[in-house]
Amino acid sequence: MSASKKKILEMLAQNKISADDAYKLLTAIDSEDGGRPSEGNTRDGKGNTGHEPFIDNSLAGKLKPKYLRVTVTPKEGADPENVDRVNVRIPMALVRAGLKMTALIPPDALNKTNDALREKGINFDVKSIKPEDLEELITALGDMQVDVETAKGEKVKVFVEY
Amino acid sequence: MNWPPMLMHIKVKNKDTDFGIWIPFILVLLVALAVILALSPFIILAFIIMLMVGAERYVRLTLWGFWVAIVSVWAMKGLNVEVQNFKEHVIVSVM
Numbered sequence: 001m002s003a004s005k006k007k008i009l010e011m012l013a014q015n016k017i018s019a020d021d022a023y024k025l026l027t028a029i030d031s032e033d034g035g036r037p038s039e040g041n042t043r044d045g046k047g048n049t050g051h052e053p054f055i056d057n058s059l060a061g062k063l064k065p066k067y068l069r070v071t072v073t074p075k076e077g078a079d080p081e082n083v084d085r086v087n088v089r090i091p092m093a094l095v096r097a098g099l100k101m102t103a104l105i106p107p108d109a110l111n112k113t114n115d116a117l118r119e120k121g122i123n124f125d126v127k128s129i130k131p132e133d134l135e136e137l138i139t140a141l142g143d144m145q146v147d148v149e150t151a152k153g154e155k156v157k158v159f160v161e162y
Numbered sequence: 163m164n165w166p167p168m169l170m171h172i173k174v175k176n177k178d179t180d181f182g183i184w185i186p187f188i189l190v191l192l193v194a195l196a197v198i199l200a201l202s203p204f205i206i207l208a209f210i211i212m213l214m215v216g217a218e219r220y221v222r223l224t225l226w227g228f229w230v231a232i233v234s235v236w237a238m239k240g241l242n243v244e245v246q247n248f249k250e251h252v253i254v255s256v257m
Binding site: 066067081082083084085086087088089090091093094096097098100101103104 | 223226227230233234236237238239240241242243244245246247248
């Protein structure tokens, strides 16, 4: 049994989630294929683009985010010869590792960043960001979803996958 | 156990080229590990000299950077970048 399934069953046993929620989560894990959502586990159940987050927002806070996804899909019916498609999947562990690199930023660069922020009217000390703050930030990313539709009809989505 | 990435797939497709390569990432990691082990006496010596001249901050940063590099490589498993426009189709995938 995978750790995720065990955790879901533990949450069910502790009455943190309902049986329906547990069923949805277990189904999502079973049908997950290489981290990509497949038909039936998208939010609308249609599996239309393969780029939809496949979990309810109400459950998002109960699981750890696994991937940060950025997708750009063209307008339906657009000329296939003239479309841009982007599909990026970044493991959250890589995002965490990248944030750890902030410790390697020289203090002078941090001071310059603070000065630049102050010039823009933002009174914030980037040195005050602690590793636990970054961890909290990553966890909070689970609630984030950005949907943008451009004038050309392209859909840009930034979301977190579990 | 969380395994390190085994393979990296890079594919570039355009009008003139259809290029794809599978890189055995695990072999690259093993070679890198062997090189580091071979150079370890010199690395340790360099650290000792740096500590003696009072540059412990750089020793700490180097060790931290090395650790972050290992963690980053480990965390790359599952990374997938796919960009397609009317000219080119590029795929970078780590598995």
